[in-house]
Amino acid sequence: MTCEKLLGVxxxxxxxxxxxxxxxxxxxxxxxxxxxxxxxxxxxxxGFLYVMQYRELIYEIYEEVCxxxxxxNIGRIGGFERNFNDIAFQKLEKFLKEYPAVLKExxxxxxxxxxxxxxxxxxxxxxxxxxxxxxxxxxxxxAAGVDFDLRVHSPYSSYEDFQFNIPxxxxxxxxxxxxxxxxxxxxxxxxxxxxxxxxxxxxxxEAEVYHADVPEYYLPPKADVYTKMExxxxxxxxxxxxxxxxxxxxxxxxxxxNGELGFYLISDGGRSPYRLHFRRPxxxxxxxxxxxxxxxxxxxxxxxxxxxxxxxxxxxx
Amino acid sequence: MALSNEHIKQRLVEKFGxxxxxxxxxxxxxxxxxxxxxxxxxxxxLYDDAELKFRFLTDITGVHYPDKTGQELAVVYHLHNxxxxxxxxxxxxxxxxxxxxxxxxxxxxxxxxxxxETFDFFGINFVGHPNLKRILNVEEMDYFPLRxxxxxxxxxxxxxxxxxFGRG
Numbered sequence: 001m002t003c004e005k006l007l008g009v010x011x012x013x014x015x016x017x018x019x020x021x022x023x024x025x026x027x028x029x030x031x032x033x034x035x036x037x038x039x040x041x042x043x044x045x046x047g048f049l050y051v052m053q054y055r056e057l058i059y060e061i062y063e064e065v066c067x068x069x070x071x072x073n074i075g076r077i078g079g080f081e082r083n084f085n086d087i088a089f090q091k092l093e094k095f096l097k098e099y100p101a102v103l104k105e106x107x108x109x110x111x112x113x114x115x116x117x118x119x120x121x122x123x124x125x126x127x128x129x130x131x132x133x134x135x136x137x138x139x140x141x142x143a144a145g146v147d148f149d150l151r152v153h154s155p156y157s158s159y160e161d162f163q164f165n166i167p168x169x170x171x172x173x174x175x176x177x178x179x180x181x182x183x184x185x186x187x188x189x190x191x192x193x194x195x196x197x198x199x200x201x202x203x204x205x206e207a208e209v210y211h212a213d214v215p216e217y218y219l220p221p222k223a224d225v226y227t228k229m230e231x232x233x234x235x236x237x238x239x240x241x242x243x244x245x246x247x248x249x250x251x252x253x254x255x256x257x258n259g260e261l262g263f264y265l266i267s268d269g270g271r272s273p274y275r276l277h278f279r280r281p282x283x284x285x286x287x288x289x290x291x292x293x294x295x296x297x298x299x300x301x302x303x304x305x306x307x308x309x310x311x312x313x314x315x316x317x
Numbered sequence: 318m319a320l321s322n323e324h325i326k327q328r329l330v331e332k333f334g335x336x337x338x339x340x341x342x343x344x345x346x347x348x349x350x351x352x353x354x355x356x357x358x359x360x361x362x363l364y365d366d367a368e369l370k371f372r373f374l375t376d377i378t379g380v381h382y383p384d385k386t387g388q389e390l391a392v393v394y395h396l397h398n399x400x401x402x403x404x405x406x407x408x409x410x411x412x413x414x415x416x417x418x419x420x421x422x423x424x425x426x427x428x429x430x431x432x433x434e435t436f437d438f439f440g441i442n443f444v445g446h447p448n449l450k451r452i453l454n455v456e457e458m459d460y461f462p463l464r465x466x467x468x469x470x471x472x473x474x475x476x477x478x479x480x481x482f483g484r485g
Contacts, residue, residue: 005344132399135374135427146399153402250344251395251406253375262376264395277378279395287430316453 004077005252009217014202014209015079016158020195021092022065022072023157023254024188028099029058030257031139031181031188034309038178039110041303042119047109054102057095064088078218079211089196096193103185111182117175124292124304125173134291135284138259140308143180144172150255157254161198162191174300174307216243244269258282258309282314320368320401322347328369332362339408348406356392356409357419363396363407364424371396371405374421377431379439381413381464389413390441394421411441420446438463 004011011019032055036048059069064087066074074080110116126136131144141148149166151159167183169176202209211218215234224231237243247269253262259281266275285308292308293301325347329337337359339350351359363371375395382389388410397404411418420443421428432443433452440461443449451458 130426132373133426135425148399248343249348249406251346251376251404260375262395264376264378264393266380275378275380277376279376283430283434284427287427291426 005250009078009212009214011078011157011212012209013158014199014206015211017161017195017198018080018084018210019075019157020159020162021192021199022062022074024192024195025058025061025095026072027188027257028185029055030309031185034306035110035178035181036106037306038120038174038303039116041306042116044109044113044116047106051102051106054095054099057091057099061088061091061095064091076211076218078214079209082221083208083210092192092196096189096196100189103182103189107182110178119300120175120178120303120307121173122171123174123296123300124177124307125171126288126292127172130288130291131172134288136259136288137281137285138255138257139180139184140172140177140259140285142167143169143176145170150253150260154253156252162194164191174303177307244271253279256281258311258314259285280314282310283316286310286315320398320403322403322405325369325403325405328366329359329362333359346404346406348408350408350410353392353409353411353418356394356407357421357424359407360394360396360421360424363405369398370400371398373397373399374425374427374431375404377421377428377435379435379441379463381439383465385410387412390416390439392418392435392441416441417444418442419444422446437461440464 032051036051039045039047062072063069065084066072066081074082126134126144128141128144128146131141132146136144137148145168147166147168150156151164152166164187165183167180167187169180215230216237218234219238220228220231220234225235226232245267247267249264249266251262251264253260255261260279261281262279264275264277264279265273268274289305289308292304296304322342322345326340326349329349333351333355336355337349337351339348341348363369373396375397376393377395378393380391380393382391390411390413392409392411394407395404396407409418416439418441420432422432422443422445429447430452432441432446433449435441436443436446436449437451437454438461450456454462
């Protein structure tokens with residue numbers, strides 16, 4: 001999307017909505033693991049095994065869409081590599097039908113669970129002011145009581161077309177982080193439902209659109225390369241590096257599951273960026289861990305760490 | 318009232334005169350630069366000013382421009398005013414032989430690791446940083462890997478002909 005901003009590519013609405021589905025599924029997959037792992041660290045293993053089944057279902061949807069399960073690679077400049085197939089939509093429907101009951105049950109296991117509440121309330125707390133100073137974003141910042149969400153503040157990918165709430169906590173402790181993530185999953189579910197409905201409303205040729213009309217940045221389908229002159233030319237140009245990106249610098253950020261995921265790109269023309277830097281939310285807020293656990297019990301430190309949701313692959317990207 | 322880029326620029330020029338320069342607005346984000354000794358003063362002003370309130374540090378990173386003699390290394394700050402939802406980009410340039418820039422850790426706790434990362438990859442010496450050590454690379458490393466002196470491709474390979482890839 002940063003490239004699209006740099007190039008000024010306008011994506012079709014259907015692409016935006018499909019992207020929203022993918023991104024919200026990812027958010028659910030992330031929050032599921034995070035919240036259930038907090039449970040595991042408190043000694044409740046059941047929830048983790050139970051929701052894993054539905055994370056698996058999300059992976060299956062990804063698998064249908066792009067072939068990969070975790071490292072999804074379907075995004076292209078201007079859209080997707082190919083259209084979603086019917087099985088992907090069927091699996092999505094299955095997910096939308098079965099998941100709410102599961103999430104409800106998961107919620108019942110934890111939310112008012114006395115042991116869980118006593119373990120999490122008041123531990124690993126951070127004030128809104130300190131959280132901002134530490135550069136917190138995403139659910140961790142919202143749990144501290146700051147209603148900052150990029151999906152609302154600087155909408156991308158047509159998020160402005162959707163109705164959803166931003167859950168906000170008050171104390172910024174482990175329990176609030178858990179609640180915020182839990183509530184966000186319900187909101188994501190509702191966003192996916194809305195997006196899926198919007199996707200279904202496209203009729204005729206519009207219902208087949210899966211990328212913007214930017215042949216210079218977009219490899220044509222292989223079948224076309226063999227049969228159509230134009231597609232062959234574009235294929236050749238892209239592979240041989242004759243398409244160029246304008247020089248400029250751009251910063252774009254999205255509300256990833258963990259917070260503000262930013263991409264700072266400097267282009268000097270040509271094919272590859274001069275400088276590309278990621279702002280990884282994990283890296284930024286992990287610094288606060290020391291302050292969060294100071295003076296608390298060792299067992300609380302473990303829970304605090306899981307409730308911050310640190311992803312190693314994100315830390316050192 | 319929303320804060321406009323024009324207004325921010327005006328406030329900065331009022332305060333710092335011609336020491337802030339290079340105003341640009343690539344893709345809507347106000348970008349400017351200042352001499353490296355000024356970086357803390359500018360950041361403090363942006364933080365404290367009752368109108369500007371750039372109190373959220375989004376990102377710090379470095380860039381290496383080997384062709385700009387005397388100004389090879391850039392430190393880029395991305396700041397965010399959460400109340401008005403305005404972002405700005407602020408750069409300082411330093412000489413590669415003496416890349417000293419004041420640390421922003423006193424102002425933003427978040428700057429701690431961001432500066433360590435920038436030091437790690439570009440060798441920018443943040444003066445006054447509490448713990449300026451490598452953070453992602455191994456400690457024994459004696460070079461700064463993201464400087465442009467390291468070519469992207471393995472130079473020992475002879476089977477790749479740039480001519481054939483349109484880069485000759």
